[in-house]
Amino acid sequence: MENVLAVLNVGDFAQAFSKMGMFPVFDLAYYIVSILYLKYEPGSVEVSRRSPVASWLCAMLYCFGSYILADILLGSSPIDYFQHNSHILLASAVWYLIFYCPLNLFYKCVAFLPVKLVLVALKEVVRTRKIAAGVHHAHHAYHHGFFIMVIVGYVKGSGVALISNFEQLLRGVWRPETNEILNMSFPTKASLYGAILFTMQEAHWLPVSKSTLILVFTLFMATIKVVMTARHSHGSPFTLIESWICHLLFGSPLAGSEEDHHHASSPATPSSPLKTKEELSEGARKRKAKKAE
Template sequence: MDLLSSLSLEDLAASFSKLPVFPLFDVAYYIISILYLKYEPGAVELSKRSPVASWLCAMLYCFGSYILADVLLAESPIHYFSNNANILLASAVWYLMFFCPLNVFYKCVSFLPFKLVLVGMKEVVRVRKIAMGIHHAHHHYHHGWVIMVLIGWVKGSGVALMSNLEQLLRGIWKPETNEILHMSFPTKASLYGAILFTLQQANWLPISKAYLIFFFTLFMAACKIYMTATHSHGSPFAPIEACFCSILFGTASSDHDDPGDHHHHHDDHEMSHSAAKSKEELNEGTRKRKVKKAE
């Protein structure tokens, strides 16, 4: 810590942790979130066919984490919609993204150099939301570590966790795309970040909150900018996860047979048996008709 203090990093981290995110960083968050919504298949057609459904989807992309966290904490899920300035900003971004003449707004924000800046700014907001979620949960449950991790995780990746609900608003039902079953990098990073911030809140992590916000934001922004620039969908956690999961939970291919395999083999056997039986009955019916004609 002495080395960090001598480099004036402490002042930098403290100033960064107090940097206001409204309106500049929040607008960047809304732009990238709704940009990803526009990438979804059928999103543009939905905006023409049902603007209300499209707007609701955009609000879920922007404020889904707040809604889900409020539901888990038994608070009003529409509480955040009382922030008129945020709602108006997000609505303006949605309108420009889908209805701007000649798609000028979309072309500007999807221009890669500008998009990378917006992606980095979005991660600033994500880390702040994780930290605020931990603080909010700690206020209600002082010793509820699991609750603090859960709320911090939801604050950081609630939009992805509510993806199935958002798909229903667009008339799509794909339960196999459940984010918990197939976690993306932001969802995993939000979970790990929530664990770190919970340990820091419980004084188990010997680092100040300002330092944690600063360094974790740098990590998240660097990873997301690199992944966006290279169009990568991999995860930097993959090698570590593969190592620990193989030790703690075993490999995916176990020596023991999967009970589902026996079920499939049994079904295949029944299908083969039914097919043979049907063929036998068909041959028997043909033979009887021939005998009848001969008589």
């Protein structure tokens, strides 16, 4: 693998890409997309009018929930990341502009599909870097704790989704059917698979350098997320493989037949767990905006 990449002269580019700083451009995109999805959530706009403090806390969980959960798992203070004042101020500025900008101008700009696609791609750069950093951090704390490395990397990549039920409590909403463990969305699944890959690389079981793996996984995540966002797709590229493996190992029915049966039995149910929480909320918010017009 390394020989092929050397011939293609990818190594130098991958090395430079892996050392590229995330602040402020990439982190800004991450905060914008995260808080954009928060605004799609039911009751989030009402909470921002009724209790700006609760709205701000929800926004901080969306931006830094993965750091908070990873710090708890590794025995650090859950507010440790809040010492980075520049990140907190930048995320707070994004929260204010998305919820309180006059005429909703900032929200309309970042929600414009071409702009949103660019932001989504940049967000996946940050996600991949967070997964790799989580695995590396866990490796220093637990040299042979491979499962711990996978868990911490997984949490770093999808911690926001994993604590979404707690965030719902701050908004006065309780939707247990959106539990990410029960109904894993594509980013959550991809974070788990990515954490496994980076753990294998950290343990030298994968004949690829970390910089190359970061580049390849980033390209995969950014491409899939951009395509899914552009097509408003609710599917996942892992569905067929997962269905076959689950059917083979656990005797589970194929996902396709389950989905067909679900749609046949309850076609009018808008809150099907087959769709991700973000997609359902975005659709509900757009329908509400159309009615208001």
